[in-house]
């Protein structure tokens with residue numbers, strides 16, 4: 463899963479002294495993750511690379527001003543989100559979140575709300591082989607999500623940020639974050655369900 | 664009171680899964696949800712699948728950093744730390 467950097471305060475101190483090895487450590491831990499996150503905002507791979515580079519420039523320039531109220535990780539992803547938004551030119555504050563509503567298709571339930579086609583139990587997908595088969599499906603499902611859902615599920619479930627960190631990075635409320643996460647997880651599950659049924663061998 | 668404590672329908676229960684996993688249900692709603700799960704293998708299976716989905720998503724390891732990209736970033740670092748005032 464996610465590689466964390468070692469002692470954050472120590473790393474930050476070294477960065478502020480312009481210690482190149484500290485920067486390399488940070489870049490090794492975060493660059494490709496920032497690119498992956500940037501891809502949820504901008505369409506092309508090269509554009510996402512540019513956003514990640516912009517992020518590093520802003521990080522280097524902002525080291526002195528970084529106040530340790532948030533974690534280094536939150537700070538990195540937040541700068542990345544802001545850079546990506548600037549580049550894409552979309553005003554994300556205007557994107558509708560939508561009201562919480564049913565996400566699991568109505569057609570799965572009868573008029574009383576009972577399952578018509580209950581979920582069939584999955585075999586143990588924690589098994590490595592099964593995960594190798596299913597991961598690409600989950601990834602494709604995430605790529606196909608509406609942007610705000612994709613951003614939330616990427617931060618929460620792919621990157622392993624907490625809900626508070628995710629809200630800070632995206633400047634959204636906890637309630638909105640939860641609605642978006644719910645929809646995203648519902649859709650990712652639905653995307654891998656057919657392949658999970660009846661084993662994945 | 665009968666209305667409030669009436670059992671959840673499955674269709675309602677599945678929409679509470681994220682609130683439940685996030686620990687955002689009130690005590691009373693959590694109890695009601697758990698009571699539903701205890702009597703409903705279908706929604707229990709559903710919750711389990713959401714958990715497995717989360718685990719699977721968490722296993723997507725990031726690509727490793729290309730040496731060329733790494734060198735480019737180190738150049739950026741040198742550029743902006745050597746002469747920060749001239750940056751941009």
Ligand SMILES: [Zn+2]
Pocket residue numbers: 672673674676699703705706707
């Ligand atoms: Zn049920």
